[in-house]
Amino acid sequence: MILARQTINYLNQNADNARLNPDALEALHTELVNAWLDAERYFKNMPNLKSANGKRPIWLVIKTPAQNWLSALDTLQRQWAAHADVDQLNKSLLTVEQQYDQLLKQYNASVLGQY
Known part of the structure; x- marks a missing residue:
């Protein structure tokens, strides 16, 4: 979740400053996907955890909202690399933010009272 929050912060800060680029977004997406795959492998080996x-x-x-968010990030990156128009990129960025909000909401509801 920390890496997810850092990604959203990065997107927001760099979108405002026009420093974000498709390659940087692809690197972030790859890091997030790898973290998710590591977690899936871990839980597959620990079914009773x-x-x-x-x-x-x-x-x-949080599996479903996390996968939806990762998919939205991937879509944004691919559209950007393909030089999609600004309106489409803005819509995709909004979708990324909304999917993150759903992920965070599910995460917070799941950990409420546990820690």
Whole structure:
């Protein structure tokens, strides 16, 4: 979740300053996907692992919103690399932010009272 927040911060800061580029976004996306794949491999090898209070591990609870967010980031990066128009890029950036908000909402609801 820290890397996810850092990515959103990066997108917001650099979009405002016009320093963001498709290559930097691709590198961030790759880092996030690799972190997600590492987590999936870990949980696949630990099928009985439980979170605090005996609940399902957070990674499993946030799987769908995390994948939706990663997909939105990928779409934004591909559109940008293909030189999509500004309106489309703005819509895609908004989708990335909305998907992140859903991920954060699910994460917060899942950990409420656990830590």
